Structure formats: structure tokens, C-alpha cells
Amino acid sequence: MTGEKPRKKKTTSPRWSEEVTKTSNALDLEEGVFTLADPRQIARSLKKSADDSQRRKADPFRSAMSMLTFYMNRAGTQLSAEQLARLEKAKDELRVLYGRPRKGLDR
Numbered sequence: 287m288t289g290e291k292p293r294k295k296k297t298t299s300p301r302w303s304e305e306v307t308k309t310s311n312a313l314d315l316e317e318g319v320f321t322l323a324d325p326r327q328i329a330r331s332l333k334k335s336a337d338d339s340q341r342r343k344a345d346p347f348r349s350a351m352s353m354l355t356f357y358m359n360r361a362g363t364q365l366s367a368e369q370l371a372r373l374e375k376a377k378d379e380l381r382v383l384y385g386r387p388r389k390g391l392d393r
Contacts, residue, residue: 313339320357325372329379347384
């Protein structure tokens with residue numbers, strides 16, 4: 287043995303993150319919400335999903351922001367700079383919709 291760890295085989299099954307996004311116990315997301323062109327529409331859709339959910343464990347703001355952050359982290363380098371910027375703006379829109387202070391400002 288050379289001391290190398292055996293590599294995991296690639297599978298054809300969906301990625302675990304895709305499964306979480308589709309079957310999250312917290313939010314029922316609008317189809318294609320993260321690909322919408324307008325950051326405000328993304329934020330409004332996430333807010334509606336979070337406010338309507340009876341299954342979430344955290345407050346609606348935290349649930350919506352967590353799902354958006356989860357998507358951004360899992361998509362990683364697959365996101366274009368334009369789409370990443372759009373999603374970052376959606377975070378700011380969520381903060382506005384929930385009356386939360388913007389990142390980096392006085393609290």
C-alpha cells in the first residue's frame with residue numbers, strides 16, 4: 287500500500303444538496319426561484335415561502351436567508367459573477383423586507 291486513501295466513486299444519483307433544496311422540511315420554494323432575473327423577486331418569493339411555512343424551525347427571516355445562503359454555497363463556482371451578484375442583492379432585499387439592518391451598518 288502506498289498510504290493513499292481510496293477515492294470515492296462518482297455516482298449518478300442527485301447530489302445531496304439538490305435533494306435538500308427540493309425536499310427541505312423548512313420551505314416549499316417556488317420553482318426556479320434562484321434563477322429569477324430580479325433580486326427583489328427572489329427575495330419576495332423566499333419571504334412568501336418562509337412566511338407561509340408551518341414546518342420551519344427558525345424565524346421566517348432566518349429560514350429564507352439560510353436557504354439562499356445554502357444555495358449560493360452549494361452552487362459555488364457554477365454561478366456566474368452576474369448571478370452571484372444578483373443573489374447577494376437578494377440578500378439585501380430580504381433584509382429590507384424583514385426590516386433588518388443591512389450588513390456592515392450600525393445595529
